[in-house]
Amino acid sequence: MRIARIAHPQGVAFVAVHGDEAAEIAEHPFGTPTFTGRKWPLADVRLLAPILPTKIIGIGRNYADHAAELGNEVPAEPLVFLKPNTSVIGPNVEIKIPAASERVDFEGELAVIIGQPCREVSKAKAMGVVMGYTIANDVTARDLQKKDVQFTRAKGFDTFCPMGPFIETEFDPSDVRVVTEVDGEVKQDGRTSLMVHDIPSLIEYVSGIMTLLPGDVILTGTPAGVGPMTAGQTVSVTVDGLGTLTNPVANR
Template identity: 70%
Template sequence: MRIARIAQPDGLAFAAIEGEGDDLVAAEIADEPFGKPTFTGRRWPLADVRLLAPFLPPKIVCVGRNYADHAAELGNEVPAEPLIFLKPNTAVVGPNAEIRLPAASERVEFEGELAVVIGVGGRDIPVERAMGSVLGYTIANDVTARDIQRSEVQFTRAKSYDTFCPLGPWVETEFDPTDVAIRTELDGEVKQDGRTSQLVHDIPALISFISTVMTLRPLDVILTGTPAGVGPMRPGQSVSVTIDGLGTLTNTAAAR
């Protein structure tokens, strides 16, 4: 099921996205969207509503240098253990929202990523049970002020500006992330072109490792890393991240 949060004529709502291609419909969900949803019966063509970020994660755990080719392009070694850091949930924006480029940075870059949404969560989750903790998957752009990242010991400021974590367009609860294509386009030109099978540390390993450090809660998000090809955005440029089977997340860069 594809679960989205939408702005519809009467306000905000959760909805299941049904159909394919140009015939997508948003079917309103009454209450809890991530359990057994109850539908209100109200439906809108997707073109008549606005997609928002699917939800606000309690925390966003990011994984750095998890594609060997991306680590190499930045001159870094592949870490033996997952390299993790956090983004604040105040960085989250939805599809078609602006990515605001801060004046403090001269080089803000896109990083298209597969995002894992936690369902059950827990602590010290064994690898063999890790996938049972997953609610679903969505798409993320781990926007990074690269010049700031390179100038500081830790990543917090470079990764945490408001609008630096676009999420969407929805959460897909029935999806096999093992080997799917992930592509990022800047103004229609392909910049990143990888596959999730290239992850250095796979999803079960990430969930298990992170859960030994911090308790994972329902709706926490794990950003699994980005393939090679990251690059800068300028005001007015459009960046689209597509993951086969999940859809496309598009945002436009703008001056802050």
């Protein structure tokens, strides 16, 4: 099922997308969704970020080529950081460059959406707690990341976590292409099969630290090719089978 979150003439709703039509989901999309019967043409609604998580868990240096390009070692265990949910924006919303940073980078990624409360999930059972997958851009103020050492400020600004356009619930994430373009020029081109720590391993590791709740997001890391964005540019992240997430860039 393809799930989205939309703004429609009467408010905001979760919907299931079938072709060019959006069917309203009653209450929430977790478990087995039920429907209200209301429908809209996709052309008449605005796509929002498909989920508003309680927390966003980022995984750093999960592609060896990306770790190398920044002069870092590949971590033996997943390198975990958090982004606030206030950093989330949807498709076509501006990424805002803060005055505090002189270099803000794109990082195209596959994002995992958790579907049920869970903790201490084994690797063998990890995929059973996944609701689906979407596309994310782990926007990072690279100069502040280097200055602060820890990642909170560099990755926590408002608008620094674009997500969307949809959540796909039936999707094989094991070997798909992840491409980031800036103004149509390819900057990143990798495959999820090159992750250092695969998705079941990440879920096992993260859920051993903190309880995961429905809608929480795990960003699975970014391939090599990260680089700066500037106001006036447009950044698009494409994951095969999930579509394309596009956001313009502007100064705050």
